[in-house]
Each structure stands twice: as structure tokens, then as C-alpha cells.
Amino acid sequence: MSTRTFSRTEIDRLIAEHYRAEVAVDIPAIVANFTEDVRHEILGQGALYGRQAAGERYERIFEGHVIDRFVPLRRLYGDDFAVDDALVEGRAIGRFAGMEGCGRPVRYRLLHIFEFRDGLIAGETAWLDVAAVQQQLA
Numbered sequence: 001m002s003t004r005t006f007s008r009t010e011i012d013r014l015i016a017e018h019y020r021a022e023v024a025v026d027i028p029a030i031v032a033n034f035t036e037d038v039r040h041e042i043l044g045q046g047a048l049y050g051r052q053a054a055g056e057r058y059e060r061i062f063e064g065h066v067i068d069r070f071v072p073l074r075r076l077y078g079d080d081f082a083v084d085d086a087l088v089e090g091r092a093i094g095r096f097a098g099m100e101g102c103g104r105p106v107r108y109r110l111l112h113i114f115e116f117r118d119g120l121i122a123g124e125t126a127w128l129d130v131a132a133v134q135q136q137l138a
Helices: 008-023 027-032 051-064 130-137
Strands: 034-042 046-049 065-077 081-092 104-117 120-128
Touching (some): 008 065, 008 081, 008 120, 051 065, 065 104
Parallel strands (some): 034 120
């Protein structure tokens, strides 16, 4: 039987800080909550390793997309991980999900698996509803 290494409060705090930094487009704050060897994966784009690689990926993400807010839908907790299901409300300001955004609003579901170690996020795997984004931008 395993013991919980992170409380729900600790997990909620880390995820909230992560989402606040994304809304603020604050890449240094985003990567500050990552372990040095963080695994960052977006389904369909592959996994990257390390704070620098994750930060560079976020720079590219924010060139095409701005997040206005995360609307929590459901969160499931494990000993050192959480599965987070949220609705994202934002704007496609450039090329996003393979389409030109032209500043249009987008809403889509985003599922994350966050893994934690040493008080930080050690892994972030994300699945976003690309089809919903493409329908809105078509």
C-alpha cells in the first residue's frame, strides 16, 4: 500500500499556480514550478524534457493562443499525480491547431495528467480537443 506523497491541497496549489502563469503568459513562472528534468508532452506533438525545452514550447504555444481562463470540470488525485479536466476559454491570436485564429475566441476541453516530485511538477501530459478548436476556427 502506497502513502500519499502530496496532499490534495499541495496538488491544487501547484496546478492553480501553473494555470495562473499560463493565463498571465509568464513563462518563467510556468517553468519555475517544473523539476529540472520535467517531461512535457502534448498529444500529437511528442514529449520534451527539461525546463528550457518546456519553456520554448510555451513560447511557441503563446504565439498562436492566449488563455483567458480555465474552468475546472473534474480533478482526480493519486499519490503523486492528478488528472485534471478543464474547459479552456481563450483566443486564437495566430496559428493555432493548424488554422489561422485572427483573434477569434475559442473554447475547448483540456485534459492533463500532472505528475509531482520534490514539491514541483515533474510531468505534464496534455490532450486538447483539437477538433473543437478547428470547428470554431473553420
